Amino acid sequence: MQTSEAKISELEKRLNGLEAKEQIRELLHRYGFAADTGDAKAWSEVWNEHAVYERGGETVISGRAAFFTAIEDPHGTHKVEIENRGSLHSINPVTVEVNGDRAWAEGSTLVWVCRDRGYDVYTLSHNHWDFAKTRDKWEIVRRISRPVGPGTAKLVYTNWRA
Amino acid sequence: MQTSEAKISELEKRLNGLEAKEQIRELLHRYGFAADTGDAKAWSEVWNEHAVYERGGETVISGRAAFFTAIEDPHGTHKVEIENRGSLHSINPVTVEVNGDRAWAEGSTLVWVCRDRGYDVYTLSHNHWDFAKTRDKWEIVRRISRPVGPGTAKLVYTNWRA
């Protein structure tokens, strides 16, 4: 039979797990808020200093300075095609698995942009994210993303069965 | 070193925080269920007696009686343009922050309505909500909402960095 001390430690560990999932989900929300408000600093800080973003099989952004520029550049795709038109980065509910100071998440994302009087789906994607906790803060280390299309889900969702 | 008593109190406090977030998210789901089923009583009770709903910079509804009427009125926008056509009020995942018996949440919402054989996006919005716990029940005190458009995200998402 467990002592009170041992039971308390076990409860604390389980609570840490639930809170870590919550922190990671909120990290993904900050990703969206920062993108839609054009906040390059906040957006780049969601990513690890050496983070890699792979989309459609290619590395499209790597390293925090490049993540900053992706949002800040007035002539870049983000400002011109997304933020300046009015955008909404939405993340559907994701499954998160935490292992100590590492974690992964899988789920889908949808970016809406304004067009005429309505809205267009700008991107609709399957995603896998890897996270690391650095100096008490969760960050995205790697994101693998594919536009929804024939066969693309299998290329992205690799960990959800575990 | 903490005593068992102190550790238990700390765990309880953290658990209260997670449960409060859960309650607030479920409040926002009830909002949607009540709207789509046309339940004016349930919908108005999601709001505080003196709640204010600001949309596009103007107060569009205030006080519980007016919230009730907004859903109940057979000639109002809700019945005619939304519920009677068949609607789906959806709320994307939101970030919730709880401070005692006050809380706020930020995130996006999407209302679908039926048209012909398909569905139209009726509203797509950025939102900030303030909540208060009154007689052991969370209620919306204020909602600030803007349709997704150029620059609107910055007018709504004011607390997420905190």
Added chain:
Amino acid sequence: MQTSEAKISELEKRLNGLEAKEQIRELLHRYGFAADTGDAKAWSEVWNEHAVYERGGETVISGRAAFFTAIEDPHGTHKVEIENRGSLHSINPVTVEVNGDRAWAEGSTLVWVCRDRGYDVYTLSHNHWDFAKTRDKWEIVRRISRPVGPGTAKLVYTNWRA
């Protein structure tokens, strides 16, 4: 006044409740991952051996073998109209209520499929799910679903007020 033992038991019970909700939400995410990757085994195992899926007032699938076939059949609706075109099964945030080894959830679902260079809403639905925990694993026992349309929300959302 409660003893430490009694307090620890109470906290454990509350933590069990939060974890069960998390497990049920992840079950619904697995549902989507399995559908989009065409994994008939994983998809059929989300359902109880004797599960029933009611859609639009009729039983459309029942029993695990039929759930397996619904995904596996190369000439079935799933492969031909959904998965092979490229699909995204998304589940909006749901309210979950747990009572011991039984639970229910209510919320909306949206299936996107590729068409030309964009995406179509294939189904948009109101849903009620009943779950049971069998051999330490949550499974869907019954799903009741209706396409969003005039009056359909009232036919599906029956438990959310409780």
